[in-house]
Amino acid sequence: MKDIYTTLSGSLAAWHHVEMVSNNVANMNTSGFREARMAFSTDGQMARPDGIFYNSADGALIVDDNPTHLALRGDGFFSMANGSYSRDGNFHVDLAGNLVNSDGIAVLNDQNQPILMRPGESISVSPDGVIIGSSSGQVGKLGLVSLTNATPVGGTAWTGTPAPALTAEVIQGALEHANADPLRGMVELIEASRIFEAQEKVIRTSDEMRARLNRIA
C-alpha cells in the first residue's frame, strides 16, 4: 500500500504550503518582510516540499518623510545590536539617543557600534548609509550587510552569513513594504487546496481498490 503513503506526503506538502502562505498573508503589512516561497520536487513517486526560499525582490517604498525611517533597495540588511539583521528600517531615537527599531534594539554602524544621535538634531542619510547630523556633522555610517543563507527568526530579524553589502542603497523618509504579493498568495492557496483535494481522491480510490481486492479474496 505504498501509494497511500506516497499520496500522504503530497497532502502534507500541500498543507505546509497553506501554512506558509498563511504567514505571508498575515505579514503583508510588516515592513521589510520577505515573502516565503515553496519549492517542490519529486524523488521517485513522492512529491515533497524541497524547502522554502525567500523572495529577495525589493518591496514597494512607502514614503512617509519621517527622517528616522529608512528603506533599503537592493541586496542589503541593517545590522542590529542583538546579532541579527533586518530589512525593517522603522527606526526611532531612544532615551539614550541611540537609533533603535520598534523593539528597542539598536542599529549598528559599520564599526558594530550603536549609532548615537544628539537630541533635537535633524539627520540626513545618504544613499550609501552615511548619517549626517544637522549640527554635529557625521554621526556614523550604517553597517549594511549582504546575507547568504538568510533565515528569518521573527521580529523582522534574520540570521545568516554576513558580507559587506555592495549594491544596497538607503532611502531616507520611507519604509519598505512587505514584498508579499496578495494575488500570488491567493493563487497559491487555490493551487495547494486543489492538490490536497486530488490527493484525497487518490487515497479514496486506492482504498476502494483494496476493499474490492478483499472481496475477491
Add this chain to the structure above:
Amino acid sequence: MRALYTAATGMNARQIQLENIANNLANSTTTGYKKTRETFADLIYQQVGGSPAGDPMQLGSGTRVASLSRDFRSGNVIVTSNPTDLMIDGEGFFAVETPNGETMYTRDGHFRIDLEGNLTTQDGYIVQPGFQIPEGGTLMIGSDGSVSALLQTENGSESVSLGQFEMARFPNPEALMAAGRNYFRATTAAGEAELVQPQTGGAGTVIQYALEGANVDVAEELINMISAQRSYELSSKVIQTADEMMQIAASLKR
C-alpha cells in the same frame, strides 16, 4: 491547524490597525493631535522538516503589532483671531499644571483667561510658569516667548511684562503617555522634561493668533484603511481554505 492560527494573528493585527486608524480619523480636527502609526513584526519560525538536500524548512507563525508610535511632526497652522490661541512652531510642549499639582504637557495652545486672570487651558489647567493678565489687558506674546499685556491708560497704552514662556522638551517624546484631552504625561522612557527658552535647542517659537491642527492626513488614513481591510479579507480566505482542506481530510474516513 497552524495555518488557522497564523491567519488569525493577521486578522487580529489588522483589527488593531483599523482601531488605530479610526482614532486618527476621529481626531483629524483635534487641535494639536498627533497621529499614531502601527508597526508590525513577524512571529517566531518553526522548523517542520528538511528538504532532501538537508536545508531546514521553516514555517512562520504569523504577525504581531510591534509598536504604536506617535508621530510628533507638526500639524497645519490654523490662523485665528483669538489672542489666547498659541501654537508652537518646533518640537516643544506647553507645560500645564492641574488643580492637584500634577504637571502635564500639551501641544494644544487653545488657551483662555480664567476669572482670576490666569492663562489656562480649556480645562482650567494653569499654563506654566504662570501668567496673570491684568483686567482689561490684551495678551501679547513675542516670538522669543516673552509675555506681556497691553493696557489702555489715560495717556495711550502701556505694555506690562508678565514673564517668559518656557517650552518643555523630551529626549524621547515618542514614549510620552497620552492622557486624553490633548494632554501628555511624562514617563521614564520619555525622559525628564527639560525646560528651555523658546528658540533654543529645537524647542521652537510661540506663535500667537494661531493653533496647530492635527497632523492626520485623511487620505493617508483612508489608504491604510483600505489596505487593512483587504489584508483582513485575505487572511480570512486563508482560514476558509484551511478549513476546507480539513473538511476534505475528515471526509476521508467514512
